[in-house]
Amino acid sequence: MKLLIVEDEAPIAEVLTAYAKREGYETVYAPDGMKALEIFEHDDIDMVILDLMLPKLSGEEVCRRIREKSSVPIIMLTAKSSESDVVEGLDLGANDYVAKPFSPRVLMARIRAQLRPRESRDNIASGLCAGGRIEIDPERVELRKDGIPIPVTKSEFLIFSTLASRPIRTWSREEIIRSALGDDYDGFDRTIDTYIKNLRKKLAEPSHENGWIKTIYGFGYRFDDEK
Numbered sequence: 001m002k003l004l005i006v007e008d009e010a011p012i013a014e015v016l017t018a019y020a021k022r023e024g025y026e027t028v029y030a031p032d033g034m035k036a037l038e039i040f041e042h043d044d045i046d047m048v049i050l051d052l053m054l055p056k057l058s059g060e061e062v063c064r065r066i067r068e069k070s071s072v073p074i075i076m077l078t079a080k081s082s083e084s085d086v087v088e089g090l091d092l093g094a095n096d097y098v099a100k101p102f103s104p105r106v107l108m109a110r111i112r113a114q115l116r117p118r119e120s121r122d123n124i125a126s127g128l129c130a131g132g133r134i135e136i137d138p139e140r141v142e143l144r145k146d147g148i149p150i151p152v153t154k155s156e157f158l159i160f161s162t163l164a165s166r167p168i169r170t171w172s173r174e175e176i177i178r179s180a181l182g183d184d185y186d187g188f189d190r191t192i193d194t195y196i197k198n199l200r201k202k203l204a205e206p207s208h209e210n211g212w213i214k215t216i217y218g219f220g221y222r223f224d225d226e227k
Helices: 010-022 033-042 059-067 083-091 104-115 154-165 173-181 191-202
Strands: 002-006 026-030 047-051 074-078 096-099 127-129 134-137 142-145 148-150 213-216 220-223
Touching (some): 002 033, 026 033, 033 047, 033 059, 047 059, 047 104, 059 074, 074 083, 096 104, 142 154, 154 191, 154 220, 173 220, 191 213
Parallel strands (some): 047 074
Antiparallel strands (some): 127 134, 142 148, 213 220
C-alpha cells in the first residue's frame, strides 16, 4: 500500500513517514498542494494523508480535485478542529478527519481501518439496484449510475451498499455505523447524515421523499429499490 503524505511542515511529515514505514506502507511526500496533485496524477496511490493549510493550493481544493476522479481514501490532518470544519471536510469527500496535535499511533490505526479489506462483509451488496440504474461493484469499490462511475468515497460506498443490501429494512444511524463502517469507527453518529446528504447529491436524487434513500423520521434511513 502506498500513502501520499501532503504536509508542508517537514518535521510532521518525517514523523508520519517513519510510522508509516514501520507499519509496512510505502510513502511519497508532497510539501504543497500542486505537488500533491502532480504525484497523484502519475503515481498509484492507495491513500492520501492531507493537511489543509498548504502553500500554492489549499488542502480543500486538493481534496475536491481528487474526488472528481477517484474514490481513494483521504484522511484530513489539520489544526482546524471545530464541528463545522469537520462537517465541511466530510462534505468535500474526506473519509476521516484528524485534528492536530495528534497521536501518530491513533492515526496509524485510522489508516489501517480505512485500508482494511472488507471483501468478507456479508452485508455488502453487489450487482444492479434502483431498477437497474445503479450498479454496485465491490471489486472496484465503485458505484455506477446508468453506466457512468459516481465519485464516492469508500465510506459512502459502504453505506450505500449496506442500505441497498436490504431494501425493506430501516437502518438506524448506529446500525449503519456498525454494519458499514465497523466497530473501529469513532466519529459522531450524526456524521451519517452528512454521508447520506453527499450520496443523494452525487446520485442526483430529486429529494429524500422521492429518491432512493428515504429518511424515516425518528428511526433512520431506508433504501427504496423500486424508485
